[in-house]
Each structure stands twice: as structure tokens, then as C-alpha cells.
Amino acid sequence: MVEGLVSTEKARGPEGGFVGRQVRWALRKPMNLEKLALAVQRVSGVGLLVYLFFHLFVTGSVTSGREGWDGVMGMLSNPLAHIGEVLVVAGATFHGVNGVRVMLLELTALVGKPVRPDYPYKVQSLGKGQQSILWTATIMAGLAMIAGIVILWGL
């Protein structure tokens, strides 16, 4: 085998559009845990806002009297709505606990403090303390999902 030029092929361009840009960064390296947490935080945040929007209109039916309320509740008593509720509970749990982690990093000494950077460098802001909170958020979201399934489907 000769050293030198081997081949040339067309490079695929970036996936275009709004969705592509919003998604691409999450799939790039470095794949550190905190970046993945940010991706889930954003998705869960937007999802929860959409849920809140509809929740306000659903609960607003209480002003339509018993019939109006029962009608809306009847409409929402289906497996698809229950799946949505489980996702909301899990998403809210993760979003809340991870959000607390973010607040602690922004406002307290959890983020670390500047030190003399001697090799091998220790990245203070990506320390084990804040990662443990992130894992706690994930585990609690999982438990909330299980609790939601148990309550909604009576398992």
C-alpha cells in the first residue's frame, strides 16, 4: 500500500433547517453529561409549557359547571392522555431537580472556585458533586414515571 492520496468523496452537508440546528448540537462531541442534561431540560421545559397552556384551558372548564367539567374529564380519560400525564410527571421531576442543580451551580460554591491550573487539569465546574445531583434528577424522574404508571393504570 502506497502512502499518499487514497480517495476523495463528497462530504455530507449539515442537516438544514430550524429543527436540524436545534438538534445537531446535542449529537456532537463532546458528549458530556451536562450537555445531555441541557438537551433534556430544554425539551422538558418546552413540553411543560405546552402542557401548562392546555392545563389552564382544561381547568378553566370548572367555570362551565358540572357538565362542562365532566365532559372535559371524560375526554381526557384515555390511554393516550394518561401516557401524556406520565411524561409530564417524569419531565417535571427531572426539570425541577436538574433546575435546582443549575441554580446551585450559578449561585453557590458547588461550581467550584478558581485554582492554580496545574496539569493534569481538574475541571471544577464539571465536578462529581453536581453530577450526583444530575443522576438524582434522572433517578427521581424514573421513579416518578413508575409512580405515575402505578397510579394511572392501577398496577
Next chain:
Amino acid sequence: MRESTLQLINYVMILALLVTLVLHLAMQAFLGVSGYEEALAYDTAVARYREPLSASLLTILLVAATYHGVWGLRNVLLGVRAGPAWGRAVTGVTLVLGIVMLGWGVRTIVLAFAGA
């Protein structure tokens, strides 16, 4: 308004949201409700709004959740496009959305509390 002021308000709203949301979910116990089905019954829902403490809690929860949610949406949308015009448009649209959500939620609480 300065970004830091908006962020400080956001921190306050986050704390209020965490507390009131936990209380909102735990409220069922205060009302002597047992089970998911009973929690969604009309009488339970009305009782929630007629109780002054409960209605106040729901109002605070509404304000906190709406501000925090709209703030987050604004953050996401600011990254969609560059330019001060887009920034102003995003701030305006999210503000309107927040006002609509707040308005509708407060309407529900006030009407239900008053027994309409």
C-alpha cells in the same frame, strides 16, 4: 429591563414554583381526598378554588409557572435567529403569551372562587 433583573425575578419565581407545585400536588391530602379519580371529581375541583388558602396558592403557582415557562421559551427562541428585531419580536410575543395565560388562569380562579 436589564437581563439580570429578569433573571433575579426568575430565581424568585423558581423558588415559588417549587414550593407551590409540591403543595399543589400534596393538596389532595389536605382536602381529605383519596385516589386519583376523586381528585379529578367536580366537587373536589370546586372545593380547591373556594378555599381561600388553596386559591391563593393556585394564583402564586400560576404566576410563577407562567413567568418561568415564558422566560424559558424566550431563551430558546432567542437562539433561533440573530438580530435585535428578532429579539424584540421574541420578547413581545412571549410577553403576550404570558399575559394571555395569566389572564385566563386568573379568570378561572376568580370565577370559581366567587362561585360562578
Next chain:
Amino acid sequence: MGTAIKGRRSGTTTVLGEVPRESTAPGTVLLRVYRHNPCAVGDEPRMTTFRVPVAKGMTVLDALLWVKENVDPGLAFRYSCRMGICGSCGMLVNGRPELGCETQIAQLGTDVVEVAPLTNYPVVRDVVTDFQDFFGHHRRAKPYLVRKENGEGAPVTRELLQTEEQKLEYYQFTMCIMCGLCNAACPIVGLDPEFLGPQALAQAYRFAIDSRDQGWRERAEVVDSPHGCFRCELAGSCSAVCPKGVDPGLGVQLLKRLVLARRMGRR
């Protein structure tokens, strides 16, 4: 080299095409390099594969230099010091922002090494990217000591003393070599071109916390803005890729605290 065209930003690194059928011979590595000249009419982005002989301790930069010297003199990439201090050779190596001179082929553990221009920067040619926006953001953070006592721009006429503790508050952030890897890794920089970025914000903190500096008000006006420090959402990728242990993510969070303290009248 012509003027950079602020066109399509490099985002090709996650999908770089098929690995060529030819396998590597012992003592060689396949080096796949992104090639594109936006100034040339009809030039399409492509991946060119070279078989490069590997020596012990060879870096990605060494491999690129071998290709330039022995196969393709038209291959364009930046480098200078070759020892991780100038920050010129920032590039994507196997999809991750790295300094070419500090990344040894052997440590990558692969037979195929993919090199591409840094993400979030416009491509000038091949692996060379345009740093104008990056330097512009850096300048906006006023990366110099501001002293008011002698008027703007006048030389300081006395020694400005500082304790070791005061120095340690900012010393870590002085290690920045402006390689741009942090901005390449930052998801917010990719989404929001007006975001100052972790490098500029960390430098804003470096000078803000320096006890000798008197320009906090001017810097606060810059960083306390819709595209300032509060757009940072703690992805942590900047700190994960920094080759000098600067931890720009830490700098940004500390800067947020300074700004909030100022808003509450404590600074």
C-alpha cells in the same frame, strides 16, 4: 488567502461520509481531511483521505504537515508554535474540538483520523476558519485593565500591588490562549451568533475580578445583555474541551454572580 466568506458555517463534522474501502497498512494511519474552498466557483465540500506513515509521538498536526509536504501542498490549515501555546491549530479531530499539535495519533486509538474545521465558525478554506466574530466578542468584553485614576488610556504611573489570594482569583483564566475550542463546543454559540461565548465571558470575569481593574461598570453593561452571560445554560462543553485548564464554564457562572450582586447593589 482571500477574504473569508461569511457563508455556511462548518457543521459537516458529524456526517463525514463513508470510510474508504482501503484498509490501513501497519505503521500508517488513514487521515481524512475536510476540503472546501468557498472562494472557488463550483468547489464542493469533500473528504480527502490520505495514508500517512505514523512515527512514535506523531500528532495530528504532524500528519497534516506530512500531507502538505509530501502529497498535497494545497491543504490549508493554521498552526504556529506546535506546542499548545499559540492556539492556532484548533480543529475537529474525530468530531471533537482539539488542538492539532497536542493530539497524538496514538492516543486517539483509531486507524482513521478525521480532521475538519471547528464548528460554529465560517470556513475560510479546508480546516481554516474565520475568527473575526470570535475576536470581536473578545474585544467587546474589554480584555484589558481599565484604570480611571489617570484618565482613559493614560499610562499607570505606580506599581499596582496585589496579594497572592487576589491573584489566584483570576489567574486560572489568564491561561486562555484563544484557541476557540470552547466556542466551537458551546451549543449556544451555534444557536445564537450574537452570544458573547464562553471565551469572551470568561475573560470579562478575569478582568472584572482583578483587584487592579476599575472598569467593571463598562463590562457589566456588555455582559448584562440579552446575549450576555445569562444565555449560558451550563452545557459544560466549553470546559470539557479547553486544552489549558481555564474552565471557562466556571468563569461564566462566577460572572453571573458578579452581575447579580451588582444588580442587588452589592458591587
